[in-house]
Amino acid sequence: GNDLLKCEAIKAQIEARDREITNAYAKDTQVINIHNARRYIGDRLIRTAAPHRILDPAHGPLIAVKLNILTRKTLGGFETDLDCRIFGQDGKIMPGLYAAGEAAGFGGGGMHGYRSLEGTFLGGCLFSGRNAGRAAAKAVG
Ligand SMILES: Cc1cc2nc3c(=O)[nH]c(=O)nc-3n(C[C@H](O)[C@H](O)[C@H](O)COP(=O)(O)OP(=O)(O)OC[C@H]3O[C@@H](n4cnc5c(N)ncnc54)[C@H](O)[C@@H]3O)c2cc1C
Known part of the structure; x- marks a missing residue:
């Protein structure tokens, strides 16, 4: 309902990522990390899904997920002793x-x-x- 998302920019980004995922000499750090993780058999079998092109019709249809920011933990608080x-x-x-x-x-x-x-x-x-x-x-x- 608004124009915050620029479809052309998102499409270009996805296409750039898809080019990297099939590129054996990928420079995209996230793609490299996925490939590296999958070199370890434990991660390949149960932790890291096999990567594929996002725009590959065999893996469609695409769905959009709206994310919201939340505070997971503050890492702050008061200074206390062990009796709190x-x-x-x-x-x-x-x-x-x-x-x-x-x-x-x-x-x-x-x-x-x-x-x-x-x-x-x-x-x-x-x-x-x-x-x-x-x-x-x-x-x-
Ligand atoms: C998505 C998520 C996943 C997590 N997963 C894990 C996990 O797997 N393992 C783990 O150990 N930890 C996990 N944590 C962290 C853990 O849940 C929190 O550290 C913990 O719940 C904090 O407890 P708390 O009682 O200090 O604060 P909270 O649970 O935040 O409680 C504070 C309460 O104070 C109330 N409050 C705030 N202001 C006021 C006010 N002015 N008057 C009255 N009441 C007020 C709030 O409504 C809230 O109910 C996770 C946290 C999140 C958000």
Whole structure:
């Protein structure tokens, strides 16, 4: 319903990509990466679909998918200790204030260290919630 997409530009891009996919000396980094991944038998069998021309009628019809941007994780949050108590800007604990989940810092309070891997956030989020709850309960006796 609007003219944000320029069909000619998209068509030219797809045709350029299709030229690369059948080119043994492709310069397109994504195409090269697909070919490289498929050199490993495990990736070829179960992880990387066999590449083909997008405009190959045998693989049609084309469908359009509308994508929306979302925040997957913040990688931010407050600075906390292991009881999930929050440090203020002066570096001192702010009494009575706790954070859990992503709000407790990188990947749920940094429970997995500085190099949290994709897919390891939920555990840290839950664990920091437990720590915060226990520390708060202990604080009020
Ligand atoms: C698509 C996707 C896939 C993911 N896959 C994985 C995965 O496979 N493994 C993994 O470990 N992690 C994964 N994560 C990350 C993980 O899901 C999040 O890190 C985790 O859910 C964060 O939990 P949270 O409780 O800290 O925050 P959230 O789940 O974001 O909860 C925050 C809550 O606060 C509410 N809120 C916000 N503002 C206010 C307000 N002013 N007043 C009241 N309420 C408010 C929100 O509505 C929300 O319910 C994924 C995340 C996404 C988005």
